[in-house]
Amino acid sequence: MDFTFSPEHIALRRMIREFAENEVAPIAAEIDRDHQVPMETMRKLGQVGLLGVCFPQEYGGMGAGEMGYCILMEEINRVCTSTGTNVGAHIGIGAMAIYLDGNDEQKRRYLIPLARGEQFAAFGLTESGAGSDAAAIRTRAVREGDSWILDGGKVFITNGGYADVVTVMAVTDPALGARGGITAFIVETDWEGFKVAREEDKMGIRGTSTAELVFEELRVPHENVLGKVGEGFVTFMKSLDMGRLTLGAACIGGAEMALESAVRWAKTRRQFGAELASKQAIQWKIADIATELEALRSLVYRVAWLVDTGQPFSQLAAMCKLYGSEVASRAIDIALQIHGGLGFSRDFPLERGFRDARIGEIYEGTSEVQRIVIASNIFREHGVRIRP
């Protein structure tokens, strides 16, 4: 087994860290305070090629594979979870759905500007009545000549307020249910009938746009069907698998930030005549964060390697998301505790990190749903079918 990063991935990490520390870290507190999406930073990420990190060069990407994408998510989330979330929703699910199931023409038309940061993407799956139960969506698409007419809406759509392109799941044949009755569409947000109804006011990741989208007689050309009619369920499951892996990578960044802050504080803060670092109660906490972080890192980069070598990874992606989000939450909770009252203050980034980390256990499938997925796969191997 080889656990070393290639020279190109080491160089890529260095490039991303340089970008993250110069361009992302200085604005992290400001975009959280002002509830602003860092559009200029997002464009800069595109200009240097990072928004196409995992896509092939022929489609405007960098060609650094899933390994490169995980490095990007780790390093950006290490300094700002909001920017990391914008990037993740854009690459990991919005553009990824087009990359996974788009035809050559769709990839040339949509993926290239998305990879260059000239346009931004979102992924439209969740509805008010279909959160964890994603297959229960009700947005309807009806064929009319060479077009489809979409009616319905989506909620909690990350990047929804500013995306140029949204990959939307809609029911095309209610009689067939999720498998056979759902189709994926590429929707341009300036088409008539597309409306951003409202923006969520959130507890964390406040430098992101989480929007409610409404479709009213939205006409989508048939050529914008993503994949085959009736196979949208497969498209969104494949996209979510990729998204879950990279959310695990994002959580490495969050946990790393927590560990670095905790160690720095423990070295400098003196109580009862000695540094906190000399206290066993603090040492054990640091050891716990570091151990879980290393276990998470090993899991995530192993799964990235499986993706890049074309091996099955769906089950492990759910584990990345589940374990990663819980490790990051625990790490930030512990780091905040080590900081005491100052950790609770908005003057320190841990307060923001604490609020930001909470969403990790909720979006793109809650921890409970990940456990159902993991257990279902295990029991299926033993001939037992579990229904959520």
Place this chain on the structure above:
Amino acid sequence: MRIIVILGRVLDPSGIVVKGSAGRIFVNREEYLIQPADACALEAALRIKDGMAAEVVALPRSPLPDDDILRQAIARGADRAIYLTGPALKAADEAAMTGVLTAAIERLGGADLVLIGSTTLDTGQGQLGLRLAEALGGAQITGAWQVSSADGQVQAVLQRNGRYVAVEADPPVVVTLLPGARKLRYPDGVRLINVYRGVGEVGDALEAWDAADLVDEAALTPLVESRGKEFAPERERGVRASGTPAEMAQAAADALRQRMRR
């Protein structure tokens, strides 16, 4: 226009912890950066190239154990880089490097402009630019903040006695750049991946030349040869201040004042 940029590397200071009480430097992360002043030189070269037809070629300022900073230069926009190798190069000092670099520049077909950092972050070395100007027989402009080229000439802005001075010279010119003069641009993602994979339009941009093919062995012999044991310089210990931040600042100012009087 051919612009040669001379680049060195330095251990990333953010990966180092200086522990005064133990009298040691701990290297937690061994990563190397382009020397900050050399990075300014590279950015100056790329800016000239942004505005006119120019070829930017990167060369090392000293023997390098690997070609990483040269690949970085290509990823950031240099057209070519030459990795100078060979066992004879290992002991080369500034005088020997001047000879090797001069020969390399001649093999490249000469240079209109040579850009190099005015000093190195770790050793404070700053003589290579001056030696190169002498060896190439061109003008030298030292300690520049800005460099540009127009009408077949090289223009530079220097800082002298708190004021800025604009100067110009006919090629070939060697210009040394001050650290902090320019922020080096980010690498281009595709170039970065391809230069490490050795594919695409930058696939052949990095070449390795054996120094022995450029100059004879005598020219590579250092002027000063190291003999005997190396030893650390004797240093007095630092002063540890305590109290409130204001008291510590006062103590630091007093200590500095005393040291300056000495």
